[in-house]
Amino acid sequence: MKNTKTFFCCTECGYRSPKWIGKCPACGAWNSMEEEAESSDAPASTTRAVLTSGDSGAVSLQDMTIPEYLRSGTGLGELDRVLGGGLVKGSVVLLAGEPGIGKSTLLLQISSSLCQTRRVLYVSGEESGGQLKLRAERLGVKGPSLFILTETNVERILAETDKIRPDILIVDSIQTMFHNKISSAPGSVTQVRECAMHFIAKSKSENISTFLVGHVNKEGGIAGPKVLEHMVDAVLYFEGERQQSYRIIRAVKNRFGSTNEIGVFEMTDQGLVQVENPSEMLLAGRPKNISGNCAVSTLEGTRPLIAEVQALVVPTVYPSGKRTSNGIDYNRLCLILAVLEKRMGYRFSGQDVYTNIIGGLRIDEPASDLAVAMALISSYTDRIVPDELIAVGELGLAGECRAVANLEQRVKEAARLGFTVALVPYRNLEKRTVQIQGIRIVPVRGLFEVLPFLKEKES
Ligand SMILES: Nc1ncnc2c1ncn2[C@@H]1O[C@H](COP(=O)(O)OP(=O)(O)OP(=O)(O)O)[C@@H](O)[C@H]1O
Ligand SMILES: [Mg+2]
Numbered sequence: 001m002k003n004t005k006t007f008f009c010c011t012e013c014g015y016r017s018p019k020w021i022g023k024c025p026a027c028g029a030w031n032s033m034e035e036e037a038e039s040s041d042a043p044a045s046t047t048r049a050v051l052t053s054g055d056s057g058a059v060s061l062q063d064m065t066i067p068e069y070l071r072s073g074t075g076l077g078e079l080d081r082v083l084g085g086g087l088v089k090g091s092v093v094l095l096a097g098e099p100g101i102g103k104s105t106l107l108l109q110i111s112s113s114l115c116q117t118r119r120v121l122y123v124s125g126e127e128s129g130g131q132l133k134l135r136a137e138r139l140g141v142k143g144p145s146l147f148i149l150t151e152t153n154v155e156r157i158l159a160e161t162d163k164i165r166p167d168i169l170i171v172d173s174i175q176t177m178f179h180n181k182i183s184s185a186p187g188s189v190t191q192v193r194e195c196a197m198h199f200i201a202k203s204k205s206e207n208i209s210t211f212l213v214g215h216v217n218k219e220g221g222i223a224g225p226k227v228l229e230h231m232v233d234a235v236l237y238f239e240g241e242r243q244q245s246y247r248i249i250r251a252v253k254n255r256f257g258s259t260n261e262i263g264v265f266e267m268t269d270q271g272l273v274q275v276e277n278p279s280e281m282l283l284a285g286r287p288k289n290i291s292g293n294c295a296v297s298t299l300e301g302t303r304p305l306i307a308e309v310q311a312l313v314v315p316t317v318y319p320s321g322k323r324t325s326n327g328i329d330y331n332r333l334c335l336i337l338a339v340l341e342k343r344m345g346y347r348f349s350g351q352d353v354y355t356n357i358i359g360g361l362r363i364d365e366p367a368s369d370l371a372v373a374m375a376l377i378s379s380y381t382d383r384i385v386p387d388e389l390i391a392v393g394e395l396g397l398a399g400e401c402r403a404v405a406n407l408e409q410r411v412k413e414a415a416r417l418g419f420t421v422a423l424v425p426y427r428n429l430e431k432r433t434v435q436i437q438g439i440r441i442v443p444v445r446g447l448f449e450v451l452p453f454l455k456e457k458e459s
């Protein structure tokens with residue numbers, strides 16, 4: 001019997017080690033080693049060869065011509081926006097998202113519109129032809145130049161690609177694909193990297209626009225090697241609460257456009273429908289004209305997200321007040337309460353305090369302090385924070401408002417979602433002015449300055 005040798009491979013950087021180690025010596029990541037089977041020929045050398053094929057002589061920048069990025073509309077304006085104005089010819093886009101979020105649905109829908117003028121090859125490694133046909137019927141997808149291939153073997157897919165000569169190739173999903181030369185299982189670091197390499201090389205050499213579908217892991221990152229994100233031209237995240245119908249697409253990387261844009265959709269039985277006014281939908285069901293609420297613009301990794309903080313402050317029946325926090329760090333809440341009590345004289349010690357982030361979101365960054373404080377003051381004083389106001393800032397122990405990172409990105413997102421007033425740290429605006437269309441930016445030095453923004457309830 002053949003004895004298969006195994007090795008350990010870092011999912012972050014691809015470092016290989018014969019034995020398991022807790023911390024990767026190459027990139028310093030913890031717990032990133034995954035066991036894989038050794039293949040007969042070294043994958044690293046073949047992958048290198050794929051990317052460096054062609055004329056590699058150095059050229060003077062002056063003599064280089066500007067390539068014409070031919071963009072085509074995908075039929076979904078919200079997606080085009082995220083892509084930077086349409087799908088770029090010959091680009092490779094990685095679309096990642098949780099199971100059942102609608103990745104296949106989205107790609108089948110755009111196939112339908114793209115295949116009116118182009119040839120589309122949709123490769124599914126996850127579903128049978130019957131399942132795909134069923135979904136296509138439901139979504140009303142048709143077109144003679146949309147080809148479906150159910151296959152997971154990369155060599156056979158590439159052979160089929162040569163036969164069909166598509167303009168657009170969709171690979172659903174990269175984690176199900178395997179290359180014969182690699183003996184480790186589909187979805188493993190080496191296998192995903194190798195397969196992606198081949199699709200990317202094909203895409204670049206034949207000028208095919210390629211979509212790779214990617215699974216996400218428990219932490220919300222893309223499953224498989226981190227290098228995958230470096231290899232592709234754009235990385236899009238498809239996200240949303242599965243129980244709710246809204247879906248958001250964001251670019252976390254885009255070589256052909258900005259990453260500030262988001263696309264919002266609603267999942268219906270006819271597929272994904274674009275949402276013209278996302279603020280209404282995202283913050284739908286948000287209670288209006290009620291005390292204890294304040295909106296905040298938070299960063300999820302590099303992605304800005306608008307959330308709503310809710311607070312409820314009621315007199316306690318216990319000797320000392322109870323504190324419950326949902327979505328906000330408990331210690332951070334205690335700190336904010338202490339600051340409010342000491343610096344502003346609010347007597348929270350005799351009160352039970354409950355806080356919550358709408359939509360089940362978790363906010364871990366101090367930049368949400370100001371919004372939490374405003375929600376608390378609002379509930380305590382029974383005065384309301386205007387619905388169109390957003391607050392961003394970290395609180396210091398003296399009650400001062402401290403600078404936050406990426407202020408413009410946060411405020412831009414708020415403006416895009418329809419907010420018209422942003423309370424931001426004074427320090428962020430000290431050295432430069434920030435102007436964003438549609439939103440009034442108000443610098444705040446400390447907690448007392450937010451009080452004039454709280455108003456009486458409308459009866
Ligand atoms: N008949 C239906 N009516 C309405 N919505 C449906 C219907 N069938 C499926 N859906 C929606 O489509 C979603 C599944 O979409 P899709 O298969 O495109 O997701 P996916 O991201 O490709 O998932 P996976 O990672 O499992 O491949 C379901 O979660 C559901 O919301
Ligand atoms: Mg799918």
Ligand SMILES: [Zn+2]
Pocket residue numbers: 010011012013014015024025026027028029032
């Ligand atoms: Zn590493």
